[in-house]
Amino acid sequence: MIPKTDLDYIEQIQAGNVHAYAMLVSRYKNMVFTLAFRLIKNKEDAEEVAQDSFIKAYRALGSFKGSSKFSTWLYRIVYNTSLDYLKKRTRVVLSTHIDEVNEADIGKMQDAMSYLEAEEKKQTIEKALAKLPEDERVLLTLFYFEELSLKEVAEIVGVSYENVKIKLHRSRKKLYHILKNVVEPIYLNHGSKR
Numbered sequence: 001m002i003p004k005t006d007l008d009y010i011e012q013i014q015a016g017n018v019h020a021y022a023m024l025v026s027r028y029k030n031m032v033f034t035l036a037f038r039l040i041k042n043k044e045d046a047e048e049v050a051q052d053s054f055i056k057a058y059r060a061l062g063s064f065k066g067s068s069k070f071s072t073w074l075y076r077i078v079y080n081t082s083l084d085y086l087k088k089r090t091r092v093v094l095s096t097h098i099d100e101v102n103e104a105d106i107g108k109m110q111d112a113m114s115y116l117e118a119e120e121k122k123q124t125i126e127k128a129l130a131k132l133p134e135d136e137r138v139l140l141t142l143f144y145f146e147e148l149s150l151k152e153v154a155e156i157v158g159v160s161y162e163n164v165k166i167k168l169h170r171s172r173k174k175l176y177h178i179l180k181n182v183v184e185p186i187y188l189n190h191g192s193k194r
Contacts, residue, residue: 049085
């Protein structure tokens, strides 16, 4: 049996088969939860945001025109639902001297990260990402972890392609500052053992 496309399920839902929506939920539940969790940083709250996002998507399914992929459309709903949730909470904005960083420094940090074990690296990056404002965290998440194109990221967050490139560049620099204090000592220790 040939797997059905998202559009096949959407057509079934619009024709009255509400059970077809369960197939889309099943297909995208991990993606939706992951994005919500990366933004919210709390499992229970992320589960609630994911559920709210699926409800909103179901109610708005009639407005889905197919001009973008369903997953991109759904990401946008999750993103906006997460931001609405975060607006209710206070946030700490990290200020850094991002203009002092050059691309060579970022390259050195990427080399240094290779010395960390996979799980430790993941935890370090997750903690560093949590310190960024949510709009920057989501850009890095969508582009690097979810591997979406710049065009898709721009569509999800509702800004221009060029603006995404600029914001992504600035976000990488901020992440560099956060990671520098953790990674640099490890890199220096490994380098001295060679």
